[in-house]
Amino acid sequence: MRKFKFFLNFEKEANWLNQMAEEGFEFVGKSMGYHFRPAKPEKTDIKIDYRTFKNKEDFIDYCTLFEDCGWKHIAGTKSSGTQYFKKVRADADEDIFSDADSKAGRYKRLSQMYMALSMCYLPIFAALITTGAIDAAGLLSPKRLYYTPGLWNMAGADFWGAFLFETPFALFRAATWALFPVIIILFLFFSYKTEQHYKKLMK
Amino acid sequence: MKRDRHIPLTETVYYILLSLLEPAHGYLILQKVEELSGGQVRMAAGTLYGAIENLLKLKFIQPVPSEDSRRKVYLITDKGKEMLHLDLERMKHMIQVTEAAFIK
Numbered sequence: 001m002r003k004f005k006f007f008l009n010f011e012k013e014a015n016w017l018n019q020m021a022e023e024g025f026e027f028v029g030k031s032m033g034y035h036f037r038p039a040k041p042e043k044t045d046i047k048i049d050y051r052t053f054k055n056k057e058d059f060i061d062y063c064t065l066f067e068d069c070g071w072k073h074i075a076g077t078k079s080s081g082t083q084y085f086k087k088v089r090a091d092a093d094e095d096i097f098s099d100a101d102s103k104a105g106r107y108k109r110l111s112q113m114y115m116a117l118s119m120c121y122l123p124i125f126a127a128l129i130t131t132g133a134i135d136a137a138g139l140l141s142p143k144r145l146y147y148t149p150g151l152w153n154m155a156g157a158d159f160w161g162a163f164l165f166e167t168p169f170a171l172f173r174a175a176t177w178a179l180f181p182v183i184i185i186l187f188l189f190f191s192y193k194t195e196q197h198y199k200k201l202m203k
Numbered sequence: 204m205k206r207d208r209h210i211p212l213t214e215t216v217y218y219i220l221l222s223l224l225e226p227a228h229g230y231l232i233l234q235k236v237e238e239l240s241g242g243q244v245r246m247a248a249g250t251l252y253g254a255i256e257n258l259l260k261l262k263f264i265q266p267v268p269s270e271d272s273r274r275k276v277y278l279i280t281d282k283g284k285e286m287l288h289l290d291l292e293r294m295k296h297m298i299q300v301t302e303a304a305f306i307k
Contacts, residue, residue, distance in 0.1 A: 049249050061229070061275040062252060068230035068274075069248040096249035099215075105253055 001025065004033040008193050010048040010082075010106065017046045017084070027084065029075045045087040047071065047096045050106035052113075053078045071096055081113060104201035111194035118187035125180040134177045145170035209261070212290045218244055219254060219264075220279055220287050226267050228274035229255065258283070 007013035017027045017034075026039035027046070053059040056078060063073040066085055070092025076083035085096055097103040128134040137144055143152065148166045151159070212220070215236070222235035233251055236244050246254070255277065258264045263283035269276035279287075 047249075051252075057275070060273055064273045065229035065252060066248045069233070071248060093245065093247040096247050098245060098247035098250045102250040102253045106249075 001036045001038070002033045003036065008110075008190060009197065010050070014046045014048050018044050021046070027075060030080070030082065030084075046074070047085050047087075048106075049083045049085070049096060050081050050110045050113075051083055052081055066096065069093065069096075081110070100201060104198050107194045107198035107201065111191045111198060114187045114191035114194065118184050118191060121180055121184045121187070125184060128180065134180070136177075139174070139177055139181070142170070142174070145173050206293075207286070207289055209286055210289050210293060212286060214240075214244060215246060215250075215254060216258065216263075217287070217290060219251075219258065220283050223264050223277055223279040223283070226269070226276045226278045228269070228271060228276045230274070232277070 005016065007016075020027060020036060021039075021042050021044040024039055024041040025036035026042070027034060028037050029035045051062065053062065059078040062083075066073055070087060070089030071085040072088040074084045074086045095103070125134070129136050135144055146152075146163070146166050147169070148162050151162050151166065154162060218236040218239050219232055221239055222232050227235060229248075229251060232255075233246055233248075236246055255264070259266070259277075261282075262280055263286055264277045265280050267276050267278045
């Protein structure tokens with residue numbers, strides 16, 4: 001079973017996964033949504049860290065350390081960022097973090113990732129504008145989204161025919177042109193939200 | 204003399220450095236830290252991982268070759284030893300002046 005959900009808060013995400021496990025859905029992985037497998041309802045203790053790794057050795061070393069401590073790595077890859085752990089030993093620590101700094105640090109890393117992602121799209125957007133592939137002004141004046149020559153000088157049935165014919169294309173243009181600014185703003189917003197969460201935890 | 208900006212070390216950093224006078228991997232560090240601190244300092248996996256990463260960046264510790272392919276092994280560097288020494292001197296001084304003050 002696959003479920004689509006989006007979190008900016010690791011605690012809420014972990015709570016949801018624990019709740020799913022209690023309802024008999026075992027979390028098995030995340031790629032294009034959360035994947036679950038029907039299983040015996042179980043009271044789980046899932047914790048989430050946020051880290052990416054330079055190489056496979058570092059990633060294995062990281063997972064092994066957690067497993068040595070009684071936390072089984074249940075989902076996440078070398079470059080996925082979010083790493084999911086499930087408590088599998090009764091004598092394991094209460095949490096995967098033992099101080100406030102490291103618990104907050106994962107929000108800092110998440111925030112930096114969103115910022116980097118946002119900044120990645122910025123030069124692409126700028127290039128599309130300068131090459132004319134995106135008409136920036138078109139986003140502000142809808143008339144420029146219509147490419148039909150002389151459309152705005154037509155009248156009556158001619159106008160409506162041409163107008164309605166061109167409208168789906170105009171909408172499509174608007175959607176593609178707006179995509180980049182929307183992505184950039186969205187990621188900036190996520191970066192801001194997670195940074196605020198980091199600051200709150202560090203207080 | 205101006206004090207090194209990493210002094211004083213935090214309690215966890217101090218114990219990690221102390222435990223790495225001999226090579227050890229992550230989980231062994233956790234156990235040594237707990238033992239050295241008389242059970243007072245218990246670090247969780249995520250926190251230790253971040254601390255190791257930070258100490259590697261500061262070059263207080265270094266990775267050393269090991270036979271264990273799943274676990275990286277670390278050892279203190281000369282710079283790390285110097286930090287331990289500086290912090291020891293700081294604490295010795297504190298103990299000395301505190302004891303003198305109490306005797307009065």
